[in-house]
Amino acid sequence: MSDDHAAALRGAWDEMIQRLGRARDALESPELYAPPQSGPRELAEGYRYLLGFVHSAVERAFFGDPAFPYFRRAIGVLDKATIDNADAMYLSTPIDGRYEYRITGQVPDSRHWRGEPPAPSGAMAPQYLIVEAHTGYAGDTGDLAELQPGVRGNTGKLDSAELAIGQDGRFDILLAPERPSGYSGNFICTQRISTGSGVQYFAEYVTVRALYHDWEGEEAPELLIHRLDKVGEHPPALDPATAAEAMRRVGEIVDNQTRFWNKFYDVVLEAHGDRNGDGLTFMPRNGFNAPAGASLATGGGQSTNVYSGGMYDLAEDEVLLIDTEVFEPPAYMGFHLANVWGESHDYANHVSSLNGTQARRDDDGHYRYVVAHRDPGVPNWLDTTGLRRGFMTMRWTYSQPTERLPVVTARKVVFDEIDDHLPASTPRFSPEDRREQIRVRQEHVQRRYRQY
Structure with missing residues (x-):
């Protein structure tokens, strides 16, 4: 040299x-x-x-x-960030949207994607899957100007409600600037033309989110991606x-x-106080903002999600009681805690997240959660892991826009008053129940992030 x-x-x-x-x-x-x-x-x-x-x-x-892509873990146990979803397997790869790519994949039983009951036994596909093409990677510029319209956005998407799958669970998705004439298969567009300026944008990244509900029964999909003119080359x-x-x-x-x-x-997000002088914060302290669809103004996120978030700030003997009412059943639902850096809490060894399968629904149809520093002995406890402050995020996934958004309310009380504010029918959750709950979580996270 x-x-x-x-x-x-x-x-x-x-x-x-x-x-x-x-x-x-x-x-x-x-x-x-x-x-x-x-x-x-x-x-x-x-x-x-x-x-x-x-x-x-x-x-x-x-x-x-981009010429030789492969799906890498965009977020994992080693690099949590961006207020990540504890139920999500995040994958990403760079592409050059001027060229054609093909994703091939296979999932186990996916009948629940079509609203059908699953098989009585055997592995299931994740609760929800979405593939999206983007013109940029969130945060790479280091500048909030990337949130302005036209700087970063989606060129196309396909989710599990739309994905055509064979009887054996196999599927393929074509990604290209335009749908080929006569092609009727799964397709994601990799270009976007601005309606105002006519400027043409090409996708630079493809992301996949596989969202889990049943942490014992659902398994990750098999996914491969190739640029069609580079297959067999190096x-x-x-x-x-x-x-x-x-x-x-x-x-x-x-x-x-x-x-x-x-x-x-x-x-x-005004997570640490009012910054625009209106006397309010976008992420309320010990409360939640109004549920709304994902947008660039709030960092993007999964395009089919409705989000609601806030910050918890609790003394040792304080708890937050959260009541949610969901009017239209979502394809996926989850409630997650994260630290001040946006890292999800240790969701393998603590119950710091609950999804639509894990959470108990009360007799009146509401979901009620308790955010607390220690176990209150009820099913829907979310563990702060001892951190006084952190992010709270509710996520609901709708393949098509919903006409009636969920409602979320919260109130802070002292630990000894928890039972006074929960329905009398709320069951008790024993230490043995909690250990079994955490065992399931630990095994799922090991499977989801196995390195072999």
Whole structure:
């Protein structure tokens, strides 16, 4: 290797380390919108959060090739972020929307996707699946300007309600700028033309969300993706210039992602206080904002979701009682807690999330939840894992827009008053029940994120 190549690689390494240092500053600097921290645990989790972006960035920068794509875990136990859904398996791959791609896949029993009862035994497909093509990767710019119309958006989507599947559970999806003449199969468009300016945008990423309800019975889909004109070929070998650019890209991703989400939580979501001077916060303290569909103004998210969120802030003896009424059955429903960095709590070893299968529905049709620091002995407890503050997010998935949105209310009470505010028919949940509940969660998470 020449001295010039060695110097270029070392220089790129140094630039990467410098950008990682800038990202580290965002963990504590109020000028960089670092969240308020009530104790040392939150800063420790902040460093873990930062290193999660490093983990993701290395894979994206060195192995994210639109010509030779593969589905990687966009969020996992090592790199939680963006107030992630504890019920979701997130996958992502870069593409070049000017070309044609094919996704092939297979799922076990998916009759519930068509509103039919599942088989009496055997594995089931996830409760819901959606594939979306995007013109950008949320947070990569490091600038809230990416939330403006026309900067980042979807070019197409296909979900489990629409997906045509064979009797053996196999399917394929064509992704292309235009649907070929005479083609009637599963299709996702990879271009979007602005109605105002006529500017043409091409998809740069494909994301998949597989949402689980039954953590014992549902299994992950098998998914492969190929660019059609590259099947059987291979990418060029790594050279110093490409490696140097990838290292610089690692630093850029980590720095921009950390800064973007800090500012997004503080300025857009107003998670830590009123920022626009209207006397309100978009994410209410110990309350929820009105349920609404996903939009770029609130960071995007899954396009078929209705969201409602807030911040819990509870002293040791305080709890939050949440009442939800759902008028039209969603394809998926979940309630999730996260820390101030937007990392979901440890949902394998704590009951920090509940979905539509896991949560108990009361006799009057309402779902009532208790957010508390210790176990109140009722089924629908969500465990803060000891963190005084954090995010709360409700998600409801509707393949088609719903005419009647859910309603969410919350009230803060002291721990000893919980039973006074719950229906008399609320059953008790014993320590043995809780251990069994957590056993199911632990085994599911090991299966979902197995590394072999």
